[in-house]
Structures are given as structure tokens and as C-alpha cells.
Amino acid sequence: MPMSPIEHDRRYGELDQVMRAYVGQPADDTEDGLSAALTAYLRHTWHTRPWALGTAEAQLREYARNPPGSLRLRLGEFYPVPDVGLPESGIQDWLLLIADHIRRSVEQGEVPPPSVPITHWEWHARFPELGQFLGGWFSQDMPDEFGTEDDSHGAAVADYAATTDPQIVARLVGELRELLALDLDEADYALAVAELGMEVDPPTPYSPSGWLATVAERLGTPRPDYGPGAAPP
Template sequence: MPLHPAEHDRKYGALDQVLRSHLGRLAHDPAALDAYLRHTWRSGPPWAIAVAEAQLREFAQHPPGRVRMRLGEFYEPPDLGLAEGEFGDFLLALADRLAESLAQGPGSAEGPGPLPTPPLTHWEWHARFPELGQLLGGWFSQDTPDEFGDHATALGDYLDGTDGALVARLSGELHELLALPLDESALTAAVATLGMEVAPPAPYSVGAWLEALAAVLHETATPRPS
């Protein structure tokens, strides 16, 4: 039988995050692990890096045997395009890089991880802006014109069915996105990465629409005096 979710997370959860940060990239692309380290040092929990290092080494040295594979009680890593026989060495190389980052530590002159930048990978965009990705991918996909007719109706549907705490989180993520040093072209690429598949409503540019959206959400999340 498959692994119970709690057992999966206990044994492989941190490892899985590291590997999934490489999806859509070449396995040995350093930008993928830089993105993981940048996000985890910034947003935490930082101890997940140490847990991931231990899980990577354990899995590399003790992959599942034939019995566990026959029973289905094993972790199946995502396909990163590695040739047979390369996977164990790849895991150990990742673990070594995590160990280097941990050894530098927050007090190091070099800092504990890559310098803060706007997200650089698909995984990092969604890890840093999860609720914005939920809104854009769920309510502003290519089906939006058929489902809702216009942007205002789509946003209203999101607000009607979403807990206020998540709306407040979305508001914070929008302000954080707008604070990044991104020009209009980069903002357009960012919202596309986060799942938006329709153009903003006329006459807005992407940046202007995001600012208008942030204003609406701020008004929605601001408590009114009684």
C-alpha cells in the first residue's frame, strides 16, 4: 500500500521540496537550488534545510529495495531527467550544497544563502506567492471569459468564497510583488508564471491592474468602524 501522508512527510517531505524546486529545470542547474535556498532562508523554516540534507543523504545511501517497491511503500522522486545510476550522486551533491549553506549560517560575511532577488524559477514564484498563484491560476485562466464574463465578476467570485485571512494574505502578496524592482515586461512574465492566462481589462496595463487590484483588496480587508 502507498505511504501514509504523515510517514511520507516525516521521511521525505523536506527532500521532496528540494527535488520539486528542480522541476522544469536541468537537474544540475544551480539556479534551482539557489531558488530553494533563497526562499527557505527568507520564509522558513530554516531548519528544513538541515532536515532536507539528512533526508537526501539517507535516500541516496538507502534507496527503497525490491520488497518495498513491490508493496508500494516507498517514495517515488519526481522525474528530473537523470540517467540511470546518476540519481544517488545527484542527491549527495545537493546535500553537500545544503551543508555549505548551513555552515555559512546567518552570521557569515557571505550570508546564509543566495542574495535576495525577485523569484527566478517557476517553483520559487509559486512558493513565494501561493495565494496570488491561487487567484490568478484559478480565476483568471483562459476559461475566465466563459465562466465569469469579466474580471470584476471573477474577482467577486473569489472574494465571496474565500476566507478573509486568505484575502488579507493575498493583499500582502500583491503589495510585495509590486514592491519588487520589476518593469512592465517582467510583471507580465510574473503573472503568466503564476497562472494568469487572460489580458488585464482595458485600459489597464498589467502593472496598473495589479495596483488597482491591491487597492480593492486593501479596502476589502480593512475593518470598517462600527
């Protein structure tokens, strides 16, 4: 019988977060070094959910010591570890190695320093609402929905603002300002918006950071409520 969502989270929820950090990244952890994926997971989790590290270590170790058989995987009774490019015979040792690195990080206080995100997973973990905004409103389908005229980007921003709870909009504004505060080169801002799902260019004549700044200003300006029937002054 397949696991219920609460059972999945209780047994494998944080293990799943660790595995997601490895999507598209090599599982090249060694006894003496951490992969880019594990470094990204540790940095983000230390600075946002440090209490989850102990859970990750325990779930990784338990899974490695009691791996499921193929039948139980097919029945959905266990979490299937995604393909990370390692032979099946090496997965258990790799999971234990990751658990050891996480345990050492916690016990010795080895926290990766703040940094610009280094993996696709870390970009989305750090800027989740910005990923929703760029991936949802600025995909390659944007011209079909908002037209190809010069103000199509503005129409998409207006649609986001009109259809999104103001508290979520405020969260996006905070993420935009955090990204701009990183003070990256324009090439790095172009990479950032691409990692976060933007599949169209910023409108002319804006650079990526310039356009992000205009969006933050536009969405960060409160919309006054003049009351029923009242006209703006």
C-alpha cells in the first residue's frame, strides 16, 4: 500500500530534501570533501532550518542501513532514491557518507559561509516566490498570453499583482531586493533569472538587474484603498 503523505514526511521528508539538492549535480562527495550539492544544502538549511539537519542525518542513516527491496519500491511503500549517477552497489555507502558529513557539520559547527547560490536547487530554495513569479509569468509561453507588444512584461507583472495575495507579493518584493543586494555582475543576474525560470529577455532597454529593480519598485508601492465608491484624490 502506498505511503500516506504524513508517513512519507515522517520517514523520508528531509531525506527527500537532501536528494532534491543533488538533481543535476554530481554525487562526488568524498571522505575529505563535500560536493557542491551538499554544500548548498548545508548552507541553506543552516541559515533557514538548522533543526532539520539532525532529522536529515537520522533519515539518511536509517535508509542506508535498511534499504527497501524492489517489490516494496514498486508498491510505493518506500521512498525511491533518485538516480544520482552512482552504481546501485554504492548508494548505501554514499548515503552514510552524506550522513557523516551532516553529523560532523552539526557537532563541529562547520557552517558554509553565506554565498551566492551555487546550484539550481539552492537558487529555488533561497528565492522560492521569485522562482514562482519568473517561471509562471515569464516562461516561453508569455507572448501567447500577454502579447508581444512592448508592454507585455508590464501586463504580466500587473496580472501577477492582481491574482496573488498581497502578502505573497510582499514576499516576492523582499526576495527581489535580497537578490539585488547581492550586487552581481549583469551576466550573473542573467544567469540568476534563467535559473529561476525566466525564459524571455527583459524588455528593452533594461538589463536584468534594471528590470528586477523596476519590478520591485512597482510591486513594492502600496495600493491605496479609498473605500467603496470613493475616487482617488
